[in-house]
Amino acid sequence: MVRKFRVVVNGKEYIVEVEEIGNSKKVQEKPKTSSPNPKPSPVMEEKKEMPETKVAEKKETSGGEGKLVKAPMAGIVLKILVKEGQEVKVGDKLLVFEAMKMENELQSEFSGTVKEILVKEGESIETGQVLMKIM
Template identity: 35%
Template sequence: MKYIVTVNGKKFEVEVERVENGNGSKQANETSKKVSAEEIGKAVAGGIKISAPMPGKILAVNVQEGQKVKKGDVLFILEAMKMENEIMSPEDGTVEKVVVSKGAQVASGDILAILK
């Protein structure tokens, strides 16, 4: 559908498209992992939480459970505001639990992984 919009006295012709589910957001990736609050609680009790610093989409998961990581290793790549942000390990350790998968939408503060 085409519309004419006036902004600061100037007229612009815009075209609007209908998206998949009708509200401008895409459906969650069906391959995303579902992790229970109980599992997260158990893992968090003795580990270091790696949290999302901002809302966005997980573009890459560079670690697996049981993998050893060093301080500064890139664990995840998070796309936020059209920019790719590297989520790095704050210290040496072993990945206890990976909570998200590639394509998952996360909010600020969501736990991505637990290190021991």
Template identity: 45%
Template sequence: MRKFNITVNGKSYAVEVEEVGAGLGNFTYAPVQNAPAKQPQPSVPKTAASVPQTPAPAPKVLDEAVSGEKITAPMPGTVLDIRVSEGQTVKAGDILLILEAMKMENEIVSPVDGVVKKIHTFGSATVSTGDALATIG
């Protein structure tokens, strides 16, 4: 048995490793030097002044000037393919884009007849539930 001290995420662990199959090949290894274990530091309560402030992410803004039926993502996923372009006429049931979610390809179809006024996403974009994908008017 060989004993080692291993540090993982700042915590030190003493481990014992059994050597098996000695003489299995021509290799060398250097034993780890035993480092003193770090003692946990007492926690200091954080105050509002000591917590670094990170800016809030910018909200996703829809093109509000575009009116019509907003097609939103029914689930979080990745846009694999956009099958229509702005200005294209579509009918209810036409495939607008392919959204991959949980390793399944989901066809997002137009709920209405109309013209694609705006595409709010792009290929390989990651979308969340409710994110605007397209507007049909």
């Protein structure tokens, strides 16, 4: 069973998918170890990769074009909450999209002015697709 969680780490929000593997009773019946420092489980190692699922990515582009807001996952744009020319601050909601039957709010990770909106409501988006440019 796959479950989806919203996690905040150091003030940044991440959407994380967790999949239950096998029978939960087997997980609880792990043999006890006498080692004072047991090796980390594969689940612990997975957590190290979590920052790759950022809600919004920022990236400087060459030529002074501003910063790019990219889709963190594939989905459908439900509502665009900003307009071109609008000032935004860190944490402002930019748009709402549906992914895996859940509504997700995409928040800005930087301040500036919305230069260009590259998607429309109802449009399908892919992971990493540029959605907006912010100066």
